Amino acid sequence: MKSTAKKILPLLMMIPIIFFTYKLSFNANADTPQNENDVWLISSADELKWFSEYINSEHTDASARLTADIDLSSVCSAQSGSWGPIGTADKSYSGTFDGNGYKITGLYIYNNDPSVSYTGFFANNSGTIKNLYLEGTITSEYATIGGITGLNTGTIENCLFTGIINNSSNLPCGGISGYNDNNASIKRCCAFLTNNFNNIKPIAGENIGTIKKCFYNDDIPAESTSKIKSMPKSAFYSGEVCSLLNENQQNAIWHQNIENSDGCSLPVPSERYPSVYKTSVCGSDEVYYSNYDMVHHLFDNDSCTNCGIGRISCIGANLVLTESVDTRFHYQINDPELFKCSFKLNYSVGNDTT
16 A cells, blocks of 8 residues: 555646646747737737637637737748638637727738638628728639628728739629628728729628728729719828718727828828828818818919918928018928927027027
8 A cells, every 4th residue: 555655646746747837838939919808919920820820719709909010921921821811611700809000911812722711811700800901912713702801790990901802703802891791880991902803892792781981992893882982092192081081980090191101101090190181272172181280382482372471491490581581481390290299489580589
């Protein structure tokens, strides 16, 4: 009996050590994002890939929020392989995915598997996807395709997909969702596509649900309606679409850098970008969109052609006048951030400062 007890005791002492070692190994995974109040905080491509795999392994109701712009090219590309969509045909994503106004770029999907029913950044969504800017390339020889999700039975709001979608099948294909099911909704979303538009509809490939206040570039051959409106590319770049997306909203969701960009920026559902104002052109009824809430003047050299107001331009914090001037001048500040704090304008003529 004594001999038996001595053999069992060391085995029992080893059990807690085995479990403890496993727990440390799981928590030390560098790809596991932080969790705050049951929401996964995602800041990298590896963490986003981890989240997709986590959802597809029986955790379909998990929620996530982006905390940084993410380039997916390190985890999916023509060389490294296709993105693995979040959710599957028989396991829909049922949590809340908040893009938080950050951009996901570099999405790459190539599907030639006839057993795949739905594809997109998400394959199947029954939860909520919101505030997401997504750029990528999706090619599929099979499956129902959507830029954001293949199948939507939930809610998609304030999202934009831009890029290329190649559909070589006759299955539904849409810039936001391939199939928008009964009781599903797509609200205040945009599709800005840049390919040959074979068998593609701008927002939903097929829709029996609700679509409200959505826009797409008019290169896509489709019939514009009051709820799904075709707009020229210039309207996306100018701030017009951004302004329309914010109509009848208490707080603006969509923002855009119009003034300090290369002229090709798109609306983003994020307060980290400047606000867009619908203003007017001096002396006319022409509408003008700007990051500044002021009348737009048309300057020829140093004065407005309509009202004659003078223009002074300077770079830096100091403005120095070297001669007497009319005080009716237009001062343009090219950094909207300055309007978020108090500042003072001083000018001097010779040795006299006012």
